Amino acid sequence: MAQEFTTALSPSETAAEDPNGADLPVVAFDFDGTLTVRDSFTAFLRWRAGxxxxxxxxxxxxxxxxxxxxHRDRGRIKAQAVGEFLKGVPHDxxxxxxxxxxxxxxxxxxRPDAVAAWKRWRTQRVRLVIVTASPExxxxxxxxxLGADAVLGTQLSFDADNRVLGAFSGPNCRGPEKIVRLKEVFGPEMRLKAAYGDTSGDREMLAMxxxxxxxxxxxxx
Incomplete structure (x- = not known):
């Protein structure tokens, strides 16, 4: 099944290897609602729980x-869902x-059109990145x-036995935090060639x- 998944998305077509990769511009895709038709984390929790x-x-x-x-705090409600459905689950x-x-x-x-756009970008000298509020x-x-150069998302917290604590180890990767994470990984002078999103949580990334x-x-x- 893993082979079928990889073949379907054809990451091997792209492999943007470049000795000067650090200088390549970044193209960032939000995940839920942009690359996907619905929230993937909710779908994952439903699938896993039964x-x-x-x-x-x-x-x-x-x-x-x-x-x-x-309170309208998406990170808070998401952390509570993690605690309800995933607390105590071993990392592996x-x-x-x-x-x-x-x-x-x-x-x-x-989304087939989103994947098609991803593949078109992959033919260019860019670094393709997923930036998402869902757990990394x-x-x-x-x-x-998909052959992403990086996936930046909300990070889960684990205890000393490497089991899910039911909390995040950092901020919800949404809004301004998406820019923070991009700059942490690619540097403060990174060039964001293109960005794709579908909610207010992508506003800052789109503006950049x-x-x-x-x-x-x-x-x-």
């Missing part, structure tokens, strides 16, 4: 969902589950399948890009 456990978890999260109406197990989810759901989630660990396998693409992808699998 119908009954997922319904129970949502019921337990009702107070948190009500509180969200007032979560990594394997994320890989299997990507292998079985890539064709159902990825769950989006990483999709990025590897020479070519901003807001909700330009409409395709469905």
């Amino acid at each position: 119908p009954a456990r997922y319904a129970l978890g949502l019921a337990r999260l009702v107070p948190a969902l009500i509180a969200y109406v007032f 197990r979560l990594e394997a589950d994320a890989r299997r989810f990507a292998e079985t759901h890539a064709r159902k989630l990825l 660990m769950t989006v990483g396998p999709f990025g590897r399948g 890009a020479e070519i901003p693409g807001y909700r330009v992808f409409k395709g469905r699998p």
